[in-house]
Amino acid sequence: MALIVCKFGGTSVASPERIQMVAKRLIARKQAGHDVVAVVSAMGKTTDELVGLAAALNDNPPAREMDRLLSTGEQVSMTLLAMAIEARGYKAMSFTGRQAGIETDGTHAKAKIVKVHNERIMEAVNKGMIAVVAGFQGIDANGDITTLGRGGSDTTAVAVAWGLNADVCEIYSDVDGVYSADPRVAPRARKLDQVSYEDMLELSGSGAGVLQMRAVEFARKWNVVIHSRSAFSDAEGTYIKEEPDMEEAVITGIAHDTSEIKFTIRGVPDMTGVAAKVFSALAGNMVSVDMIIQNTSESGTTDISFTCPGADEKRARETLERIMGDIQAREYVVDEDIAKVSMVGTGMKSSPGVAAKAFQTLGENKINILAISTSPIRLSVVVDSAQTNAAVRCLHTAFGLDSDSVFEEKQLSAEEVAAKMNKGR
Amino acid sequence: MALIVCKFGGTSVASPERIQMVAKRLIARKQAGHDVVAVVSAMGKTTDELVGLAAALNDNPPAREMDRLLSTGEQVSMTLLAMAIEARGYKAMSFTGRQAGIETDGTHAKAKIVKVHNERIMEAVNKGMIAVVAGFQGIDANGDITTLGRGGSDTTAVAVAWGLNADVCEIYSDVDGVYSADPRVAPRARKLDQVSYEDMLELSGSGAGVLQMRAVEFARKWNVVIHSRSAFSDAEGTYIKEEPDMEEAVITGIAHDTSEIKFTIRGVPDMTGVAAKVFSALAGNMVSVDMIIQNTSESGTTDISFTCPGADEKRARETLERIMGDIQAREYVVDEDIAKVSMVGTGMKSSPGVAAKAFQTLGENKINILAISTSPIRLSVVVDSAQTNAAVRCLHTAFGLDSDSVFEEKQLSAEEVAAKMNKGR
Numbered sequence: 060m061a062l063i064v065c066k067f068g069g070t071s072v073a074s075p076e077r078i079q080m081v082a083k084r085l086i087a088r089k090q091a092g093h094d095v096v097a098v099v100s101a102m103g104k105t106t107d108e109l110v111g112l113a114a115a116l117n118d119n120p121p122a123r124e125m126d127r128l129l130s131t132g133e134q135v136s137m138t139l140l141a142m143a144i145e146a147r148g149y150k151a152m153s154f155t156g157r158q159a160g161i162e163t164d165g166t167h168a169k170a171k172i173v174k175v176h177n178e179r180i181m182e183a184v185n186k187g188m189i190a191v192v193a194g195f196q197g198i199d200a201n202g203d204i205t206t207l208g209r210g211g212s213d214t215t216a217v218a219v220a221w222g223l224n225a226d227v228c229e230i231y232s233d234v235d236g237v238y239s240a241d242p243r244v245a246p247r248a249r250k251l252d253q254v255s256y257e258d259m260l261e262l263s264g265s266g267a268g269v270l271q272m273r274a275v276e277f278a279r280k281w282n283v284v285i286h287s288r289s290a291f292s293d294a295e296g297t298y299i300k301e302e303p304d305m306e307e308a309v310i311t312g313i314a315h316d317t318s319e320i321k322f323t324i325r326g327v328p329d330m331t332g333v334a335a336k337v338f339s340a341l342a343g344n345m346v347s348v349d350m351i352i353q354n355t356s357e358s359g360t361t362d363i364s365f366t367c368p369g370a371d372e373k374r375a376r377e378t379l380e381r382i383m384g385d386i387q388a389r390e391y392v393v394d395e396d397i398a399k400v401s402m403v404g405t406g407m408k409s410s411p412g413v414a415a416k417a418f419q420t421l422g423e424n425k426i427n428i429l430a431i432s433t434s435p436i437r438l439s440v441v442v443d444s445a446q447t448n449a450a451v452r453c454l455h456t457a458f459g460l461d462s463d464s465v466f467e468e469k470q471l472s473a474e475e476v477a478a479k480m481n482k483g484r
Numbered sequence: 485m486a487l488i489v490c491k492f493g494g495t496s497v498a499s500p501e502r503i504q505m506v507a508k509r510l511i512a513r514k515q516a517g518h519d520v521v522a523v524v525s526a527m528g529k530t531t532d533e534l535v536g537l538a539a540a541l542n543d544n545p546p547a548r549e550m551d552r553l554l555s556t557g558e559q560v561s562m563t564l565l566a567m568a569i570e571a572r573g574y575k576a577m578s579f580t581g582r583q584a585g586i587e588t589d590g591t592h593a594k595a596k597i598v599k600v601h602n603e604r605i606m607e608a609v610n611k612g613m614i615a616v617v618a619g620f621q622g623i624d625a626n627g628d629i630t631t632l633g634r635g636g637s638d639t640t641a642v643a644v645a646w647g648l649n650a651d652v653c654e655i656y657s658d659v660d661g662v663y664s665a666d667p668r669v670a671p672r673a674r675k676l677d678q679v680s681y682e683d684m685l686e687l688s689g690s691g692a693g694v695l696q697m698r699a700v701e702f703a704r705k706w707n708v709v710i711h712s713r714s715a716f717s718d719a720e721g722t723y724i725k726e727e728p729d730m731e732e733a734v735i736t737g738i739a740h741d742t743s744e745i746k747f748t749i750r751g752v753p754d755m756t757g758v759a760a761k762v763f764s765a766l767a768g769n770m771v772s773v774d775m776i777i778q779n780t781s782e783s784g785t786t787d788i789s790f791t792c793p794g795a796d797e798k799r800a801r802e803t804l805e806r807i808m809g810d811i812q813a814r815e816y817v818v819d820e821d822i823a824k825v826s827m828v829g830t831g832m833k834s835s836p837g838v839a840a841k842a843f844q845t846l847g848e849n850k851i852n853i854l855a856i857s858t859s860p861i862r863l864s865v866v867v868d869s870a871q872t873n874a875a876v877r878c879l880h881t882a883f884g885l886d887s888d889s890v891f892e893e894k895q896l897s898a899e900e901v902a903a904k905m906n907k908g909r
Contacts, residue, residue, distance in 0.1 A: 075540035109560065115500035116507075116564055117571035124570075124578055128563035131556035135534065138553035139541055145549075146542035153549055158627075202583075 061226035062184070063088060066098040066194065066216035068232055071290045072136045073103030075143075082143035084231075084290070085189055089149060096180060096190045096223060098216040099140055101132025106209075122167030126196075126206045130156065133193035133212070141191045150188040154180060156196035156204065161218060163197035163205045170197055170205035172214065172277070175222030184223075192219055213274035221281040228278070228285050230270060235289035236296035237262065237269050240313040242466035244448045245455045249462040251311065253298045257405050258311040261437040265401035266316025275299065309413065310404040310458040313451050317398045317444050319349060320372055321429070323364040324379065326389025333386050334363060337379075344378045346371045350399070350432040350441065360389070364430060366441065369395065397429060398447040401439040402454060408435055420457040426450050486651035487609070488513060491523040491619065491641035493657055496715045497561045498528030500568075507568035509656075509715075510614055514574060521605060521615045521648060523641040524565055526557025547592030551621075551631045555581065558618035558637070566616045575613040579605060581621035581629065586643060588622035588630045595622055595630035597639065597702070600647030609648075617644055638699035646706040653703070653710050655695060660714035661721035662687065662694050665738040667891035669873045670880045674887040676736065678723045682830050683736040686862040690826035691741025700724065734838065735829040735883040738876050742823045742869050744774060745797055746854070748789040749804065751814025758811050759788060762804075769803045771796045775824070775857040775866065785814070789855060791866065794820065822854060823872040826864040827879060839863055845882040851875050 065085060072078050081097070088095045100106075109128050113120045120128075137153040144151035160176030183190045194212025199205050207214050213230055220228035235250060237259065242248040254262070256279035263272040269287055278285050278299065288296030327333055334353065341348055352364040367375055372393070379391050407413050414431075417438055421428060426449060430441040442450050455461060490513065492506050506522070513520045525531075534553050538545045545553075562578040569576035585601030608615045619637025624630050632639050638655060645653035660675060662684065667673040679687070681704035688697040694712050703710050703724065713721030752758055759778065766773055777789040792800055797818070804816050832838050842863055846853060851874060855866040867875050880886060 075537060078541060112500060112560075112564055113567055116503060117567035120567040121570050121576075124563040124566045124576075127578060127580075128560060128567075131559050134556050134559075135537075135553060138549040139537055141549045142538055142542040142545040142553075145546050151546075153552060155552075 060092045060094075062094040062096070062223060064096045064098060064216050064220040064223065064225045064228045066212060066228065066230045067100070067290065068212065069100040069103050069105070069136075070233055071231060072099055072101075072140065075139070078136070078139050078143050081140060081290075082147060085144060086147055086149050089189060094184045096184060096192060096219060096225070097140065098192045098194045098212060098219055099133060099136045100194050100212040101129075102136045102139075105132040105135070123203055126167045126170075127204050129206050130193070130196040130204045133195050137191045137193045141189075144189050144191070150186070151191055152183045152188050153191045153193070154183075155193050156215070157198040159192045159215075159219065160222070161197035161215065163199055163207070165199040165201065165203075165205065167203075167205055169208045170199065172197060172207070172218045175218050177219065177222040180219070181223065208273070210271040211273070213271040214277055217274045217277045217281075217283050217285065220283045221277070226284070228283050230274075230285055230287050231290040232269065232287070233290060234269055234287075235292065235294060236287050237267065237299070238312065239460040239462075240451050240455045241267070241315065244315065244451045245313065246466045247452075247455065247461035247464075248466060249460060251297050252295075253300065254311060255405050256299060256301060257436055258403050259299045261401065261403040261434065262312055262314045265314035265399065265403060265437065265439060266318070267312065267314040270299070308404060308459070309406040309410040310402050310460065311406070312403055313455050313458075313460070314401045314403060315398055315447050315451050316401075317447060318369050319366045319397060319399055320369045321364055321366045321394040321397050321441065322375060322379070322391055323362055323394070324383075324386075324388050324391045325362050326360045327363050328387050329359055329361045336382060336386055337363060338365075340378050340382050341365075341367075341375060344374045346375045346378060350430055350439065352430045352432075366397070366399065366430070394429075396444045397441050398444040398450070399439050399441050400447065400450045400454065401437055402458065403437045405436050407438070414438055416457060417454060420453050421450060424449060424453045426453070485517045485519075487519040487521070487648060489521045489523060489641050489645040489648065489650045489653045491637060491653065491655045492525070492715065493637065494525040494528050494530070494561075495658060496656060497524055497526075497565065500564070503561070503564050503568050506565060506715075507572060510569060511572055511574050514614060519609045521609060521617060521644060521650070522565065523617045523619045523637060523644055524558060524561045525619050525637040526554075527561045527564075530557040530560070548628055551592045551595075552629050554631050555618070555621040555629045558620050562616045562618045566614075569614050569616070575611070576616055577608045577613050578616045578618070579608075580618050581640070582623040584617045584640075584644065585647070586622035586640065588624055588632070590624040590626065590628075590630065592628075592630055594633045595624065597622060597632070597643045600643050602644065602647040605644070606648065633698075635696040636698075638696040639702055642699045642702045642706075642708050642710065645708045646702070651709070653708050655699075655710055655712050656715040657694065657712070658715060659694055659712075660717065660719060661712050662692065662724070663737065664885040664887075665876050665880045666692070666740065669740065669876045670738070671891045672877075672880065672886040672889075673891060674885060676722050677720075678725065679736060680830050681724060681726060682861055683828050684724045686826065686828040686859065687737050687739045690739035690824065690828060690862065690864060691743070692737065692739040695724070733829060733884070734831040734835040735827050735885065736831070737828055738880050738883075738885070739826045739828060740823055740872050740876050741826075742872060743794050744791045744822065744824055745794045746789055746791045746819040746822045746866065747800060747804070747816055748787055748819070749808075749811075749813045749816045750787050751785045752788050753812050754784055754786045761807060761811055762788060763790075765803050765807050766790075766792075766800060769799045771800045771803060775855055775864065777855045777857075791822070791824065791855070819854075821869040822866050823869040823875070824864050824866050825872065825875045825879065826862055827883065828862045830861050832861050832863070841882060842879060845878050846875060849874060849878045851878070 141151040163170035587599040588595035
């Protein structure tokens with residue numbers, strides 16, 4: 060008997076049929092003797108559709124109105140899920156972010172949770188109800204609705220789990236856990252039983268899309284155990300928690316990310332203060348710079364490269380156009396065909412030689428390294444995007460991560476999904 | 485310079501293009517020097533779609549969840565309208581029922597407004613903003629969202645106009661006012677410049693669908709002037725207010741309603757208490773009985789007929805099945821092909837002979853009267869539904885309501901609607 064928070068994403072509640080499946084799943088947890096709190100995202104593509112409607116009316120919609128608009132998506136899915144549970148003879152009650160007591164700061168579209176009051180949810184749970192909470196939203200000090208940013212429902216789930224002192228926060232999705240690499244790229248990737256918060260953060264930040272980084276950060280800060288598992292089966296997934304029960308491997312997993320692009324500013328005068336000018340201008344224009352590489356100076360000028368999300372390209376170009384004269388640089392070029400491949404593992408701290416082994420492996424496989432960045436538990440290299448899969452696979456093998464079985468990629472048909480879901484019940 | 489409340493229905497905000505038109509319209513009112521508060525319904529068929537989703541999950545959805553679900557529709561349209569106004573360089577702010585201070589009782593799905601606090605709206609208006617209020621919804625004493633029932637947005641508009649002490653509540657729709665009869669049925673129908681609350685209530689209750697009865701009742705109670713006008717043109721529509729400026733005609737208009745059905749219970753023992761049993765059973769089963777006709781008794785038994793909305797047929801049948809034995813009636817029959825034609829006019833009070841003239845006119849036109857009911861300002865007859873148009877037309881002519889011009893019915897194409905809307909700007 061435990062108190063569990065179960066989070067279901069937009070795909071899991073995309074249709075009445077899917078919502079029925081989620082209701083069944085929650086009731087099964089309840090029947091197993093647990094107290095159950097669900098957190099849901101908006102149905103399927105709802106949020107995108109609402110964003111599209113807003114874009115048709117205003118190029119730069121007021122943030123307060125936008126948050127209010129988007130928050131309706133989760134309010135629809137939560138009420139429908141509550142209705143589906145009630146239709147099966149169990150008691151349910153839905154809660155908006157406001158009613159769930161999720162207080163945030165006033166940063167619309169990217170609000171941060173500052174407090175969680177869970178009295179109303181506990182009251183419902185104590186009455187034997189399944190509480191259904193709208194993900195992604197909270198309320199600021201003015202009483203206005205805020206949203207937590209894309210994928211914020213994971214963060215809601217962790218925050219609610221923390222507020223309720225829940226035993227575990229189960230995050231359901233269409234993958235059955237965290238893998239040592241993307242199995243579609245490295246077919247010998249292994250599902251991990253446990254991952255530390257630190258490793259999970261580096262994996263998420265390096266392109267492994269299972270969990271939202273903010274949710275993992277929140278979980279680490281407040282020590283909430285996350286269980287990433289499949290919405291389609293009862294199999295155990297991956298636990299993310301402070302101290303994994305087993306000895307950690309040197310490398311936990313290999314992540315890759317093809318969404319970044321690389322800028323190179325050529326012919327920059329090699330003077331103090333130039334890099335500061337470039338990166339403070341980029342930051343001021345909301346460009347999320349990831350890696351920074353300054354090459355060796357020749358003849359008084361140098362090249363500065365950086366990577367950033369492809370989505371920031373326009374803003375990055377604008378910024379550079381504006382400051383090129385000021386910093387007296389010759390030109391800048393953009394390379395969109397890059398991939399970042401990252402080796403992640405807390406075990407790296409106590410195992411020197413990871414970088415050397417990685418470079419050697421990549422070299423043997425004729426993969427050219429365009430840039431390198433490191434953290435105490437991560438080593439990332441930028442390679443040509445055409446070589447992404449080759450890089451992930453050879454590193455996965457070299458660091459002893461290969462499993463004995465081979466992952467078979469397969470696009471599931473609607474019937475197969477349904478069959479899988481039913482089997483999971 | 486006035487303070488005006490402008491209400492737009494679901495058709496007027498059905499698409500981003502339509503919402504743009506509404507924004508233009510509101511800004512034109514603002515530019516004319518008025519303080520402007522808008523009230524909007526959900527976009528197009530949104531409410532129906534949400535009802536459909538709920539029905540797919542629960543035959544009898546919990547009322548609290550249902551109201552929360554449906555209230556999202558207006559929250560979408562209000563934020564989109566506010567965004568469209570802002571995109572045109574004017575300030576706007578949206579308000580949910582809660583934020584607009586609309587307090588209701590706790591009757592989910594059919595809540596009654598008990599209080600209106602309009603401080604937040606006035607604050608926005610005083611800052612020069614166009615306030616955009618979600619129609620159809622309020623909040624009960626528990627802080628739960630309630631809805632006012634279908635068409636409740638008209639009521640919201642009148643309530644907000646009352647709370648703000650607005651000069652007028654403009655209700656925009658695809659008709660340009662209140663007519664002396666449905667012009668599609670009686671092509672010589674005239675648009676009325678003014679109608680009293682009483683006449684409007686009888687017309688609404690008798691099938692003229694321009695305005696929601698509850699909204700008119702609310703307006704009468706609190707003396708709010710309504711202006712029913714076209715969303716497509718700047719022409720004046722019809723004012724609904726206490727004392728029309730001109731001498732009233734005997735008959736203001738002829739309404740008709742084909743949505744009712746007629747039940748006849750045959751062979752009812754002619755004893756006291758039987759009718760009471762029948763109608764208290766029907767009321768207990770939520771059947772909205774309209775007209776009641778008890779025919780002359782023959783041989784100790786009598787026939788009781790009543791009309792009710794077609795939507796109540798199933799519940800009415802269930803009720804009758806249950807009590808037939810108890811009241812010892814022989815049988816009951818249902819006639820679905822009926823129409824109620826009503827002559828309405830406050831002037832009837834001081835003009836005897838309306839009934840005689842109506843019956844004579846119908847007789848001359850070979851229209852059989854199946855039932856009659858009256859109020860001080862209304863005379864309704866039930867006729868065979870095939871004779872609806874003939875009945876409306878001959879009465880319209882007989883009571884001197886015909887205009888000189890003939891209404892041309894025409895289904896507008898999408899382009900024509902757009903052209904009309906643009907002309908209206």
